[in-house]
Amino acid sequence: MQRRAFISLIGGAAVAWPLAARAQQPKRIFRIGILSGRRSETMLREALARLGYIEGQNTIYEVRNAQAQMDRIERYAVELVDLKVDVMVALGGPAAEAAKRATSTIPIVLWAVGDPVGLGLVTNVARPGGNIITGVTELSTELTAKRLQLLKELVPDAARIAIVWNSTDRAMDLRAKEFATTAPRLGVTMVPVPIREVGDIDGALAGLAGNRPDAIMIVADPVMGSREAATLQFLATNGLPAMYEFGDSTRRGALLSYGPSLAELAPRAAEYVDRILKGAKPGDLPLEGPTRFYLVVNLKTARALGIEVPISILLRADEVIE
Numbered sequence: 001m002q003r004r005a006f007i008s009l010i011g012g013a014a015v016a017w018p019l020a021a022r023a024q025q026p027k028r029i030f031r032i033g034i035l036s037g038r039r040s041e042t043m044l045r046e047a048l049a050r051l052g053y054i055e056g057q058n059t060i061y062e063v064r065n066a067q068a069q070m071d072r073i074e075r076y077a078v079e080l081v082d083l084k085v086d087v088m089v090a091l092g093g094p095a096a097e098a099a100k101r102a103t104s105t106i107p108i109v110l111w112a113v114g115d116p117v118g119l120g121l122v123t124n125v126a127r128p129g130g131n132i133i134t135g136v137t138e139l140s141t142e143l144t145a146k147r148l149q150l151l152k153e154l155v156p157d158a159a160r161i162a163i164v165w166n167s168t169d170r171a172m173d174l175r176a177k178e179f180a181t182t183a184p185r186l187g188v189t190m191v192p193v194p195i196r197e198v199g200d201i202d203g204a205l206a207g208l209a210g211n212r213p214d215a216i217m218i219v220a221d222p223v224m225g226s227r228e229a230a231t232l233q234f235l236a237t238n239g240l241p242a243m244y245e246f247g248d249s250t251r252r253g254a255l256l257s258y259g260p261s262l263a264e265l266a267p268r269a270a271e272y273v274d275r276i277l278k279g280a281k282p283g284d285l286p287l288e289g290p291t292r293f294y295l296v297v298n299l300k301t302a303r304a305l306g307i308e309v310p311i312s313i314l315l316r317a318d319e320v321i322e
Contacts, residue, residue, distance in 0.1 A: 003195060004058045004226055008166070008190065012212035013060070013175070024093070025098055027057075027058055029058060029059070029060060030053060030058060030059045030060070030063055030086055030277055031055070031059075031060045031062060031083065031084065031085045031086050032048070032059060032060070032062070032085060032086065032087055032088075032089065032273065033061075033062045033063075033064070033080035033083065033085030033087070033088040033089065033106075033236055034061060034062070034063045034064070034089045034091070035073070035076055035077055035080060035088060035091065035095040035098065035099055036063075036064070036066065036072060036091040036092065036095055036222075037065075037066050037068065037070060037091065037092045037094050037095055037221070037222030038066065038067055038068045038222030038226060039066075039087075039092070039222070039225075039262070040064065041061075041063055041065070041091065043145045043262065043263050044067075044089060044091075044266045044269060044270055044286065045061060045113060046268070047060070047266045047267040047270035048270045048273060050267075050270075050272070051139075051270055051271070051274045053274075053281050054095075055275075062079075062080055062083050062085055064076035064077075064079060064080060065263055066095075066222065067220050067222075067226075068198055068222040068223050068225065068226035070094055070168065070169075070197075070223065071294050073094050073095060073098045074098045074102070076098070077098035077101070077102035077103075078102050079100050080099075080102070080106075080303075081102045081103045081106060082216075085106060085149075086106075086107075087106065087107045087109060087273055087276050087277060088103070088106050088107070088108050088279060089108075089110075089111050089135075089269060089273060090108055090109070090110055090111065090135075091111045092112065092113060092171075092222065093111060093113050093114055093115070093169060093170060093171030093172075094169055094222075096108065096110050096113045096116070096119070096121055096133075097121070097170070100121060100132070100133065101134065104132065104209055105132065106132065107133075107134075107135060107276045107282045108132050108133045108134075108135070108282070108299065109130050109135040109188075109269055109272045109276065109282075110133065110134070110135030110136060110137065110269070111135060111136055111266065111269035112136060112137075112138045112260075112262055112265050112269075113135065113136075113137055113138070113171070114137065114138050114139070114140030114141055114174070114175070115137070115139075115140060115141040115142075115173045115174050116133070116135075116137050116287060118141055118171070118174045119170055119171055119174075121133055122134075122216065122287065124208060124213070125286065125287045125289075126286045126287075127283070127284070127286065128282065128283050128285070128286070128287060128291075130283045131242075131261070132282055132283075133147070134272055134276075134282040134283070134285040134286070134287055135182050135269055135272050135287060135288075136239075136265045136266065136268050136272070136287070136288050136289070136290075137270050137288070138259065138260050138262075138289070138290060138291050139260075139289045139290060140171070140175055140245065141171075141175055141178050141261070142178075143258065143259060143293070144175045144178040144179050144182065145178060145181075145182040145242050146258060146293075147217060147245070147258050147259075148161070148182050148183065148186060148188070148217065148243070148305035148311070149158050149182075149186065150243065150256065150258055150295065151215055151217060151241070151243040151256070152186050153310065153312070153313060154241065154256060154297075154309065154310065154313055155214060155215045155241050155307065157214065157253045158188065158213075158215040158241075159187070159188065159189060159214055160188070160189045160191050160213045160214050161183070161188050161189070161190065161191065161213055161214060161215045161216065161217060162190075162191035162208055162213040162215070162216045162217070163175075163176055163179045163190060163191070163192060163193065163195050163216070163217045163219065164193040164195065164201075164204060164205075164208075164216060164217070164218050164224065164231075165194060165195070165217070165219035165221070165224070165279070166192075166194075166196065166221045166224060167193055167194035167195065167196060168196050168197075168223075168255055169221050169223070169234065169270060170209070171221075172219050172221050175219050176192065176194070176219070179217065180192075183251070187245065188206070191211075191213045191297060192207075193208065195223065195224075197223060198223055198226050198227060200262075201223075201224065201227045201230070201231065202216045202227070202230065204262060205230075205231065205234045208240075209238055210230045210242075213240070214240070215240065215242065215243070216235070216240055216242040217243045218231065218242055218243070218244050218245075218249075218254075218268065219245065220244065220246060220249070220279060222243040226250070226279060227319075228249065229252075232249075232252060232253045232254060234242055235253075235254070235255075236253065236301075236304065237306075239305055240305075241255045241305055241307060242254050242255055243255070243256055243258070244256070244257040245257060245258070245259045246259050246260075246261075246262065247259070247261065247296040247319065250296040250297070250298050250301075250319075250321065251296070251298075251321060253298065253301055253308070254301065255297070255298055255301045255305065256295070256296060256297045256298065257294075257295075257296045258293060258294070258295050258315075259293060259294065260290035260292065261292070261294060262288075264290070264291075264292070265290065268288060270287060275312070293318065294318040294321045295313070295316055295317045295319075296317065296318060296321070296322040297309055297313060297314065297317045297319070297320050297321065299320055299322055300321060300322065301321075
């Protein structure tokens with residue numbers, strides 16, 4: 001082979017080899033951990049798929065759902081850390097707290113965590129700081145006063161209003177404290193009904209039947225959610241008006257609810273995951289709250305309770321269930 005032809009051959013190979021090597025490099029596989037107390041992660045996965053994270057192609061999902069057995073949540077968080085997920089999405093306060101205790105290096109995205117500052121997850125909403133936590137909050141502590149005001153407006157004669165909440169969940173405790181602060185300003189006596197586990201719920205409700213309040217606020221968490229159907233049946237049987245936090249509960253029979261849409265928060269949580277996987281630092285990404293809150297009223301339930309819904313509430317309602 002002539003020297004010039006040999007040099008040309010080697011030079012061409014030197015150019016072609018890196019191109020071929022790059023073409024043959026496997027695509028990065030993202031491992032996304034999802035930690036939940038009870039709620040399904042389906043909405044989040046659908047939102048991530050729209051951003052290009054396709055299970056079986058470039059994404060592996062590691063999902064740990066405690067199904068309201070909250071003593072499992074710590075172990076599940078550690079499992080996700082051991083699996084070396086690239087990012088962990090925490091749905092709810094207990095999941096977020098467990099995730100933070102389990103890792104100081106894996107980024108954590110909050111999805112619908114009620115009060116991240118109150119829980120000590122971050123020190124500042126605008127600049128979370130640190131290197132692991134950011135995401136979407138539902139502002140539930142701040143919404144407690146508004147929910148109580150709406151319930152009082154709908155049931156103006158209510159003097160004793162019960163609040164049922166899971167006292168082992170610190171985020172729920174913050175809402176109960178906000179309720180206690182707001183109640184006297186509205187001329188309401190708070191009837192506290194703390195529970196600690198699923199097995200406490202039926203007994204707590206039976207106690208309310210014997211010491212009947214004028215209305216009830218149900219604080220949403222995985223434990224209370226696991227007995228929602230039974231709780232709604234209790235309310236209907238005993239003719240008790242109740243305020244819930246999310247519209248789905250009202251569509252299933254509660255009198256009214258006021259709060260954000262978890263379905264609307266899911267794509268925003270997915271965007272945080274996307275930005276972090278593309279190199280953004282969680283501490284530089286401000287937490288976001290809901291842009292809209294929905295007042296949902298169930299007129300069928302109101303009629304069954306003998307309650308006439310004021311026009312002032314109907315005009316403000318985002319959804320009225322006939």
